[in-house]
Amino acid sequence: MLKTEPPLDVVVVGAGVVGAACAYYAARAGLAVTVVDRGPVAGGTTGAGEGNLLVSDKEPGPELDLALLSLRLWRELADDLGAAMEYEPKGGVVVSSTPAGQEALRAFAAQQAAVGVVAEEIPAERLQELEPHLSPRMAGGFHYPQDAQVQPALAAAHLLREARRLGAKLITGETVRAVRRRPDGAVLGVETDRRRLDAPAVVNAAGTWGGELAGLAGVHLPVLPRRGFVLVTEPLPRIIRHKVYAADYVADVASGSAGLQTSAVIEGTPGGPVLIGASRERVGFDRTLSQEALHRLAAQAAELFPVLADVTVMRVYRGFRPYLPDHLPAIGADPRVPGLYHACGHEGAGIGLAPATGLLIAEQLTGKQPELDLVPFRADRFPAA
């Protein structure tokens, strides 16, 4: 016999950073919220990432609009929670190794400038002022002062703590087995392996398992995993000041290739270790350590920052980015199932895009006009398989 709980306004499935942000903004809007996750807080993609809050890697379009809104919200959240979440508005530096690459960056930055992204071209001879240990063999770069970083697990945990202070409940270690619906299809709540949660709204913030949760609600949402590794070095003094990445990272992020792609993304952390990403490959949920990915990440890092050749790698983060075929997340009410909302499929940008996602969902839940047009993020944009 399942336990029943008092009726709620909304159940959020997923205690990663996106679910945490949904719960936070919903609770702040006065809704009765319960968050349920089959694992712990930040147990999925959130706990395996670097915590990038980026506009620099996004071309003008719906995702960049979302990122700009999100960065503003992160700044607001940082007023109270900044230190706890290790929020660092440190800026990003994108570097190119060839004049042609620099030219491409210039064109990219010009497009971004039109929608409010700040970027300053840094000629090769000035790169060392920003990053003293950067290889002198670079052709130039761009500085993006709006880029920032948080420690993602701390960000999720502290957003959830705030949500709980506002009355939300958190249930971990329970798997949602069913999304209950009325005969007319509208959502009635969920069933976990231990209890029934009644609510007229369910938010799918299940990350890489978002497709399966959508399936429980009877709809198709093709969320797939894209594996990534991040090398974590021994604690070091602050030798890397910004988030620094190679220009080809942008192309890799946007690519649909299934094969292994790696492009150097390097940054320091308040804890001391330097994080070295980023690899992408589509291999399902295979957790096997890829020697080839490790090798390429290390080689590229040493090329960008020769000083890193002398450091020690302590461990590796591995995770699966939840991606949708067009590389945009699914956000908002699902027109196919009244009461079902999606907040998943953010691929590698989930940390950065979480607050905007949470705010937009909360606005929809409370009947407000969302700040951004959610049409590009509609979950029914994919034809059924």
Added chain:
Amino acid sequence: MPTSPSDVPRYDLAVIGAGPAGLAAAVTAADLGLRCALLDAGRQTGGQYYRHPAPGLGAARPDRLHHGWSAYTGLADRLAAHERAGRVGFLGGHQVWALERTGDGYAVHVTLGPEAADRATVPAAAVLLATGAYERQLPFPGWTLPGVVTAGGAQAMLKAGLVLPGRRIVVAGSGPLLLAAASSLVTAGAEVPAVVEATAYLGYARRPGVLAAVPAKLVEGAGHGSALLRHRVRLRLRSAVVEAHGTDRVTAVTVARLDADWRPVPGTERRIDCDALAVGHGLLPQIELATELGAATRTGPDGAVALQVDARMLTTVPGLWSAGETNGVGGADLAIAEGELAAHAVADRAPRPALVRRRARLRAFAELMAAAHRPGPGWTGWLRPDTDVCRCEEVPVARIREAVEELGAGDPRTVKLLTRAGMGWCQGRMCGPAVAWLAGSGEPGPDRRPFACPVPLSQLAAEQRAAAEG
């Protein structure tokens, strides 16, 4: 010198760890016609158990510090013969950091030498894990003071350097290693005012049949007992060191009685002056190379996670075998028996029935010992909010409790992500059990460490290179 993996003939078997299990496995496998690589992080064979005195010390009688030294020299002689015949390559100074499954076997990834200055890859059709164990530690106030060493560390200092950690040494914790350590320390001239054991040893008495079947263990225990009696070492059962005192160095400890759950009983504290404390709570199997490949594990009666193996010592990963402490801590005799058994299985030869029976007997005894020394849940009662749990990252009890109670962490991994406990040099080997208890998940789950040891970035960046023949 070979320069790429394809230049090196593949070994039939790579044995990782040259302690009792690995040595026995390598020489037995070579006896049965297999071509073996025997890898160890140390320069010499023997592992932690048969630890050698440093060469410069001129120790004439290492056997005095060792039980079963003759067993070691026997194995070492057989190894030397196989090495001369080219059947075994001993690759000392090879620290394995990852196993990779290849199409037809394994690539064993190693860093070389004390400075980990180079890398190599050893190809093998099968791998036998004989990586042993490391000490389980439970923190208490003052445990980070100089002069506080692990029980195994004290023995290692004695065996390798012939030095004592102090003159007046309290030995505390739980498990048979305490008696062995105390016995070695008093024999080497130290004063041991007390051996403080958290359990009452009742576990052994409940199953006398198992104990009686292993007379060698009784002899060994009696040997320790008589040395301790001779030196008037006081054995305090159902007690624990609940605090170490001192500023620059430990100068005294507080010992308290424990209830059946290991909770300190208020009002029973007494102070014992000392200049060193050797503390140990048994051993934990070192299995991350296997769990990284998805090998199934079991939680032993001592609460420690060990590899799950079948009667042939095969793990649940094809071609990956395991012998000795990695299958559950049980001592050198058991490790040797399992090493021999595993070698037979890898060579696809039937072992002698007597060997199978001997292993079963020793394993049953190990399980009994393990059950007797399982830490009780009340041990956290001797912690204070400011007691460091993770000494690498200096994470105190209060921060871990905050992560659990305020931030929703209910498991060791989340605690680690939220507090950095376990992210330092030891990668959670020291604080892992304590963090798991404080996270409310009881005993820890299997270790997941993608890298079994830190690896220089330059080695990852370099192209793979095959190991030179040892």
